[in-house]
Amino acid sequence: MVLTKSDENILYEVDNQPVKDIYVKYLEEKIIKHMPTSAIKFQLIMHEGGVDSFEN
Incomplete structure (x- = not known):
C-alpha cells in the first residue's frame, strides 16, 4: 500500500x-x-520487516 494523498497527519x-x-x-x-464518523480517525498500523508500528 502506498499513501497517495494526505495533509499533515x-x-x-x-x-x-x-x-x-x-x-x-x-x-x-455493514x-x-x-461506526461513528470519528472512527475513521483510528490509527492504521504499518507492518514492515516483521515489525508493527503506528504513530499517535
Missing part, C-alpha cells in the same frame, strides 16, 4: 483509493455503516 487516499474504501475492504460495509 490526515490520510485521504491509499493507492489512489479513498481511505473509507480501504476500511470497507477490511471491515466490511460494520462501516454503524
Whole structure:
C-alpha cells in the first residue's frame, strides 16, 4: 500500500483509493455503516520487516 494523498497527519487516499474504501475492504460495509464518523480517525498500523508500528 502506498499513501497517495494526505495533509499533515490526515490520510485521504491509499493507492489512489479513498481511505473509507480501504476500511470497507477490511471491515466490511455493514460494520462501516454503524461506526461513528470519528472512527475513521483510528490509527492504521504499518507492518514492515516483521515489525508493527503506528504513530499517535
